[in-house]
Amino acid sequence: MPTFWDEIARPLAEGTLMTLLVFIGGIVIATVLGIGVAALRLSKFSVLRGIAWVHVEFFRGVSVLVLIFWVFFVFPLLGITMSPLTTAWVVIGLNQSAFIAEIVRAGIQAVPRGQIEASIAINLSAWDRFRNIVFPQALPIALPPYANQLVNTLKETAVVSLIGLADLTFRGNELRTHLGHSMEIFVSIGIVYLLLAYLLTQGTSWLERKMRVEPKRGTTPKQAIRLRNFFIGGGIK
Amino acid sequence: MKSSPFTRKTRTAITAAFGTVLLAAGLVSCAPASEPAEDAPVASEPALLTAAKENGIIFGMTDSPPTTLVEADGTPGGYASLVTMEVLGRMGITEFNTLVTDFPSSISGLVSGRSDIRIGGLTPNEERCPVMAFTKPSHVLTYAFAVQPGNPKGLLSLQDLKDTDSKLGTQGATTQETIAIEVFGGDENIVILPDRQSGIDALRTDRVDAFVAPYQTLVQLLETNPGAFEIAEGYVPDLPILAQSSVVTSENADFVELYNKYFDELVEEGWVEEISDEYGFDFDLLSSPELATC
Incomplete structure (x- = not known):
């Protein structure tokens, strides 16, 4: 006789792991690409700005459901065949990169112009300006909307169930088909999504607290500099 | 300073259009050019069979017990899977994989090559028969x-x-x-x-x-x-009985011919009737004159 673990808990646990795998791959691609596209959006070259603009408008405007069907079912007809997991990463990565690019761009553009002008006045190079002046101030501004995007991305992973990838939603539907009990199963997978989202928001809230700019002085926080050093190294030379 | 003949808005529009063209060109260039096969060997067996013997075959299916389902160990299960696996096993195919999607996507999956054969639950009809190759029906739905x-x-x-x-x-x-x-x-x-x-x-x-x-x-x-x-009591009288076949793309019609040969063998041996009874399908309906097939 099948146990509770074998019949219900194990499929849901495996589905949760797949959801996390899709989420992590997707968000890494989205973040890296999003930062790159944001940089292009702020470029002084109009061609690069144009390409970035098209990327953002296209991937922000096209439904992720349509996109995943296209990549999974239509691209093979053009000779491009990706595994279901790669398809999921690429589609979620591209879709979310458009939103993240705008978050990063808005964060960078929110840094007061005077800060940048001052750094130019003291003869900092463009790279030093970015890592010492712009990035540490843009980061706390971009973090809250980025946290929202993380949760959105987590929920968006459910579309991969439509291409046969056995994520949490897919496993839930499978259990419904074989066992019935829709309410119990939907409640269970709802709780798992809620828990994962809660962990994400708690993690990003912690980061936000660490990154918060001191209101009295309006100076760059030490934590932001530490984080900056962690990601891009060094200080002003 | 030399002034541009275009306004800033016009320049933005031009660069956006340029960006679109670049993206589209990049996408198109990703697709390999189709080249005619040179010195292609004369196939002594259907191409799909050769490929499936080598790499295994992917069943496109919906999760729909008792006709099609995926067992806990990942293998295909259910009536249509068992019949198809038995036939394909006799054809020399030993590895069976699955692609589980919703009903409409199972056809897209077949056409795009994501699955090799769409099993169970597809009715041959006037629209589908000319564009897909249907096997002989394995069971009839009421x-x-x-x-x-x-x-x-x-x-x-x-x-x-x-x-x-x-x-x-x-x-x-x-x-x-x-x-x-x-x-x-x-x-x-x-x-x-x-x-x-x-x-x-x-x-x-x-x-x-x-x-x-x-x-x-x-x-x-x-x-x-x-x-x-x-x-509700009885079958729905305004719905016909529907043949259910497995299906491959139309270029694999030779595969279907061979499939049907082995399927007929199983029918003659009484295996299909036996398993139909086990799963509650009416075997006699397979020879009903009301049944529409390709």
Whole structure:
């Protein structure tokens, strides 16, 4: 006789792991690409700005459901065949990169112009300006909307169930088909999504607290500099 | 400083258009140019069979017990899977994989090459036969209604539903949906549901008055949803009996020819009848003159 673990808990646990795998791959691609596209959006070259603009408008405007069907079912007809997991990463990565690019761009553009002008006045190079002046101030501004995007991305992973990838939603539907009990199963997978989202928001809230700019002085926080050093190294030379 | 002949807005539009063209060109260039096969060997067996012997075969299917399902160990299960695996096993194929999608996507999966053969649950009809290669039917579906316990509205046919202005739940892109639209003269009282369990849930929550599905499916649903509904007496008279075949793309018609040969062997041996009985399908209906096949 099948146990509770074998019949219900194990499929849901495996589905949760797949959801996390899709989420992590997707968000890494989205973040890296999003930062790159944001940089292009702020470029002084109009061609690069144009390409970035098209990327953002296209991937922000096209439904992720349509996109995943296209990549999974239509691209093979053009000779491009990706595994279901790669398809999921690429589609979620591209879709979310458009939103993240705008978050990063808005964060960078929110840094007061005077800060940048001052750094130019003291003869900092463009790279030093970015890592010492712009990035540490843009980061706390971009973090809250980025946290929202993380949760959105987590929920968006459910579309991969439509291409046969056995994520949490897919496993839930499978259990419904074989066992019935829709309410119990939907409640269970709802709780798992809620828990994962809660962990994400708690993690990003912690980061936000660490990154918060001191209101009295309006100076760059030490934590932001530490984080900056962690990601891009060094200080002003 | 030399001034540009274009305004800033015009320049932005031009660069955006340029960016679009670049992206499109990049996408197109990703697709390999199709080259004619040179010195292609003369195939002594169907190309699909050769490939499947080497790399295994992928079944495109919906999760729809008792016809098609995936076992806990990942292997295909259910009536249609067993029949197809038995035939393919005799053809020399030993590795079977699955791609589980919803019903409409199973055809897209086949056309795009995501699956090699779409098994179970596809009815040969005038629209499909010219564009796909259907095997001989492995079983026949007869349709019934899932209704509220006691069938308070006395719903036994699509006409009954029309006369009582009742709502019908059905899965989308199916033969039963097409026929229901014809009988109802429109789709106002038809609720499309993503899967069979949703049909029962819709019935339970009074979103539909009847849910139409293959009789064997309803029997299985009754096991997992005891007391939630009852199966209306008799088959739905306005729905035909429907042959269910496996299907491959039309260029693999030679594969189907060979498949049918081995399938006939299994029928002659009595194996198909035996397994039909085991799964509750009426084997005799396979030779019914009412049955439409390609």
